[in-house]
Amino acid sequence: MSEKTIKFKIDGKEIQGKVGQTILEAAEEAGIYIPRLCHLKGITPHGSCRVCTVKVNGRPQTACTQPVVEGIEVENDTEEITEHRKNIIDMLFVEGNHFCMFCQKSGNCELQALAYRFGILAPKYPYQFPKRELDATHPDIFIDKNCCILCGRCVQTSKDIDGKNVFEFVGRGPEKQLAVNSKANLAGTDISVTDKAAEACPVGAIIKKQEGYAVPVGKRLYDIKPIGSEIENK
Amino acid sequence: MNDKIISQVCSTYNNNKTRMMDIVTTLNKQLGGIDDESIDLIAKATGSPRVLVESTISFYSFLSKDKKGDVVVRLCNDVVDNMQGAKEIKEVFEQELGIKCGETTEDGKVTLEETPCIGMCDQAPAALINETVVTSLTKDKAKQVAQDLKGGAAAETLVKDLGDGNNANDLVKSMVNNNVKKKGEVIFADREDNVGLKAAIEKTPESIIEDLKISKLRGRGGAGFPTGLKWAFTRSADGDNKTVICNADEGEPGTFKDRVILTEECNLLFEGMTIGGYVIGAETGIIYLRGEYAYLKVFLEDALDKRREANLLGKNILGKDGFNFDIRIQLGAGAYICGEESSLISSCEGLRGDPKTRPPFPAQKGYLQTPTAVNNVETFCSVARILEKGGVWFAEIGTEASPGTKLLSISGDCDNPGVYEFEFGVTINDMLSESGAKDTKAVLVGGPSGQIIGKDDFDKAICYDDLATGGAIVVFNSTRDILKIALEYMEFFVEESCGYCTPCRAGNVLLRNCLENIVEGKGQTTDLKYLEELGESVQFSSRCGLGQTSPNPILSTLKNFKADYEALVKEDDGFNPAFDINKALSVAEDIQGRKSVIFNENH
Numbered sequence: 001m002s003e004k005t006i007k008f009k010i011d012g013k014e015i016q017g018k019v020g021q022t023i024l025e026a027a028e029e030a031g032i033y034i035p036r037l038c039h040l041k042g043i044t045p046h047g048s049c050r051v052c053t054v055k056v057n058g059r060p061q062t063a064c065t066q067p068v069v070e071g072i073e074v075e076n077d078t079e080e081i082t083e084h085r086k087n088i089i090d091m092l093f094v095e096g097n098h099f100c101m102f103c104q105k106s107g108n109c110e111l112q113a114l115a116y117r118f119g120i121l122a123p124k125y126p127y128q129f130p131k132r133e134l135d136a137t138h139p140d141i142f143i144d145k146n147c148c149i150l151c152g153r154c155v156q157t158s159k160d161i162d163g164k165n166v167f168e169f170v171g172r173g174p175e176k177q178l179a180v181n182s183k184a185n186l187a188g189t190d191i192s193v194t195d196k197a198a199e200a201c202p203v204g205a206i207i208k209k210q211e212g213y214a215v216p217v218g219k220r221l222y223d224i225k226p227i228g229s230e231i232e233n234k
Numbered sequence: 235m236n237d238k239i240i241s242q243v244c245s246t247y248n249n250n251k252t253r254m255m256d257i258v259t260t261l262n263k264q265l266g267g268i269d270d271e272s273i274d275l276i277a278k279a280t281g282s283p284r285v286l287v288e289s290t291i292s293f294y295s296f297l298s299k300d301k302k303g304d305v306v307v308r309l310c311n312d313v314v315d316n317m318q319g320a321k322e323i324k325e326v327f328e329q330e331l332g333i334k335c336g337e338t339t340e341d342g343k344v345t346l347e348e349t350p351c352i353g354m355c356d357q358a359p360a361a362l363i364n365e366t367v368v369t370s371l372t373k374d375k376a377k378q379v380a381q382d383l384k385g386g387a388a389a390e391t392l393v394k395d396l397g398d399g400n401n402a403n404d405l406v407k408s409m410v411n412n413n414v415k416k417k418g419e420v421i422f423a424d425r426e427d428n429v430g431l432k433a434a435i436e437k438t439p440e441s442i443i444e445d446l447k448i449s450k451l452r453g454r455g456g457a458g459f460p461t462g463l464k465w466a467f468t469r470s471a472d473g474d475n476k477t478v479i480c481n482a483d484e485g486e487p488g489t490f491k492d493r494v495i496l497t498e499e500c501n502l503l504f505e506g507m508t509i510g511g512y513v514i515g516a517e518t519g520i521i522y523l524r525g526e527y528a529y530l531k532v533f534l535e536d537a538l539d540k541r542r543e544a545n546l547l548g549k550n551i552l553g554k555d556g557f558n559f560d561i562r563i564q565l566g567a568g569a570y571i572c573g574e575e576s577s578l579i580s581s582c583e584g585l586r587g588d589p590k591t592r593p594p595f596p597a598q599k600g601y602l603q604t605p606t607a608v609n610n611v612e613t614f615c616s617v618a619r620i621l622e623k624g625g626v627w628f629a630e631i632g633t634e635a636s637p638g639t640k641l642l643s644i645s646g647d648c649d650n651p652g653v654y655e656f657e658f659g660v661t662i663n664d665m666l667s668e669s670g671a672k673d674t675k676a677v678l679v680g681g682p683s684g685q686i687i688g689k690d691d692f693d694k695a696i697c698y699d700d701l702a703t704g705g706a707i708v709v710f711n712s713t714r715d716i717l718k719i720a721l722e723y724m725e726f727f728v729e730e731s732c733g734y735c736t737p738c739r740a741g742n743v744l745l746r747n748c749l750e751n752i753v754e755g756k757g758q759t760t761d762l763k764y765l766e767e768l769g770e771s772v773q774f775s776s777r778c779g780l781g782q783t784s785p786n787p788i789l790s791t792l793k794n795f796k797a798d799y800e801a802l803v804k805e806d807d808g809f810n811p812a813f814d815i816n817k818a819l820s821v822a823e824d825i826q827g828r829k830s831v832i833f834n835e836n837h
């Protein structure tokens with residue numbers, strides 16, 4: 001990667017990025033947090049949650065996929081964009097079944113943490129209460145599709161980092177769902193508990209068994225500090 | 235038993251996983267469905283993870299894991315078909331076959347389904363029976379068809395009277411009609427084949443790009459990107475292999491003009507694609523033909539063969555050293571999103587039809603990572619004419635900023651539905667009077683992804699900087715319920731969203747549900763703001779053109795038919811009129827095994 005710097009602006013502030021970086025990465029280096037869900041360092045960006053949508057020279061683009069270009073003007077923390085982001089988070093909550101109060105991921109969940117960061121206490125859209133499946137067949141890993149947000153992090157991590165193809169999506173539209181590379185279920189795949197894909201999930205849809213309450217509620221990652229503060233306080 | 239068929243079909247395509255669409259559409263046709271064992275066999279033969287094969291199959295409406303009947307009847311449930319009695323036709327089929335939509339007869343002979351627009355709005359109600367199209371259905375005809383099928387008739391035998399032009403060709407044998415109602419100077423003109431191509435090979439690719447820039451030709455598929463510029467980008471992109479793709483997916487409800495070009499002017503299209511290959515430096519050409527038009531495939535393949543024999547395709551075309559180009563047909567399998575160019579490329583690569591992340595753009599990295607130019611059927615035809623007659627000739631037709639002609643597919647409440655070749659600049663009023671539309675209340679311009687406009691806008695013109703359209707025009711008279719129509723179109727987008735991104739996957743369902751409440755009289759004034767804000771978020775945040783335009787049926791009617799909404803919604807009195815206590819309690823009542831004491835319906 002070339003070391004040439006690329007100058008551009010986020011909300012009026014001058015930023016220096018590098019060739020090949022995305023807007024999200026360059027912002028992060030400069031201590032600016034652009035909210036995100038499907039993004040995970042080290043894997044091909046999926047660009048599906050749309051939470052990171054910013055305006056680039058007036059046009060909506062996802063910061064996690066859009067490369068930095070000299071002279072662009074990026075809008076991130078504006079009233080308009082915040083409104084759209086809150087709406088997307090609301091959509092994700094009502095589209096699935098998210099019961100934070102008894103979810104093992106509570107406090108470490110990125111969706112929950114984003115909702116808190118945006119001051120969302122209850123979604124404004126009507127709950128859809130879909131019927132979703134569980135897969136507890138694997139001795140070490142558990143899938144609960146109730147909270148799957150179809151971010152693709154497990155799919156891509158398995159491919160890019162673990163060198164496997166444990167996960168993929170099937171179906172389309174509102175029927176789209178996570179599937180595993182086996183006729184039966186997760187136990188039939190070659191996933192191992194040490195795979196990075198087993199810890200890629202931002203929500204409580206893929207959970208490792210036997211470590212549920214290792215850290216008590218109240219002392220977890222986002223119980224202590226809001227999501228994004230690790231970037232902003234760098 | 236299936237092992238042999240599967241390995242045979244896979245090896246026909248060299249066990250190449252990028253030809254997965256051909257493998258699974260062929261097998262689906264032969265086996266009636268692709269079950270788990272078959273998926274494993276395909277995965278093994280092609281060296282793909284089985285879940286990837288399953289992912290592809292699960293994406294397309296015409297493919298399934300479950301075995302379907304020997305004959306699958308797909309009734310078109312487009313808005314225009316419904317206006318012309320499709321609901322009654324469906325009842326006849328259900329009654330005669332003794333099954334509901336979505337079911338298969340007990341003897342395994344017939345499956346009944348519904349499908350969105352099959353490109354026959356000018357001869358609605360229509361249905362797709364396996365690959366055979368039946369048009370202008372009446373209750374009597376439907377009854378006869380159902381009875382024939384029950385008796386074991388093959389789909390092809392249902393065609394009694396042949397349509398006009400090449401529809402009657404031995405390789406087509408279809409009852410579809412062209413209904414060309416107006417010919418223009420560019421597409422449906424008197425001309426000689428291949429004059430454009432012969433002129434092209436005497437020129438340099440650069441000077442052809444110059445001609446295209448002079449002509450100011452812009453894409454006819456909807457987005458309107460300047461064709462000369464697109465070809466220049468693709469030509470200058472890095473990569474030895476390049477690809478030219480023709481988008482013949484024609485999925486926008488209300489559009490059927492490409493079908494008529496494919497039937498009557500396929501050589502003009504092939505000529506344009508071949509010129510594209512010459513300009514861009516591509517040897518590979520692909521036509522992505524929507525699954526609904528599979529009945530044209532053999533006919534088109536024969537035309538391609540004839541071109542190969544005449545050295546209009548193949549190696550050293552027309553004696554031009556080093557000019558190699560050939561075309562294959564890629565059949566789709568029922569997915570509107572595959573008309574979006576990057577989804578179309580995914581599909582050509584054997585994957586589910588998800589759009590790709592941009593950048594890179596297709597012109598940089600498209601089909602199998604090669605620089606790729608995707609253009610609409612009509613665009614390629616216009617290119618061939620420009621090479622024949624010159625960029626200046628073309629630029630003088632139509633308007634200054636939108637030169638040339640535009641094929642419009644006009645249907646709905648008008649006396650003469652069909653395909654019209656107008657010059658750009660034609661107004662809605664002119665179009666309405668020419669197509670014999672009376673008492674018009676609203677016009678859908680550009681399909682559901684376009685706008686539903688009212689009388690105030692009928693003096694507007696069809697062109698890129700006023701009313702842009704890929705070609706769909708649907709006319710609604712004063713008896714029509716515009717909000718119900720908008721609801722049907724929202725239903726379409728919910729069905730056809732690929733599901734990749736949050737706003738389109740989840741947002742369209744919420745939009746549809748709210749509009750449904752309003753149509754059912756359970757809406758309140760606050761719903762209008764809810765629809766507007768939600769619609770704007772879906773538009774703003776969606777990943778591709780589908781989601782970015784899917785709220786249009788709602789947003790354009792909120793703008794142009796506000797009174798229709800206001801007549802239906804109630805003042806907000808703190809109660810939610812859409813809430814049904816009995817429905818909400820029913821699950822608990824089921825578990826309890828008794829009715830609620832307080833909220834008993836019979837109370």
Ligand SMILES: Cc1cc2nc3c(=O)[nH]c(=O)nc-3n(C[C@H](O)[C@H](O)[C@H](O)COP(=O)(O)O)c2cc1C
Nearest residue numbers: 453454455481483484485573574575609610613779
């Ligand atoms: C959801 C969606 C569906 C589309 N369907 C078609 C189609 O059926 N035919 C078509 O030519 N273009 C379609 N397009 C536009 C294509 O993405 C692309 O812009 C076009 O094929 C480019 O060709 P042109 O420049 O010649 O118009 C669609 C776009 C979207 C977003």
Ligand code: SF4
Nearest residue numbers: 732734735738778781
């Ligand atoms: S907007 Fe998103 S979900 Fe909708 S079709 Fe495009 S990529 Fe798929």
Ligand code: FES
Nearest residue numbers: 036047049050064
């Ligand atoms: S983080 Fe960019 S789209 Fe999800």
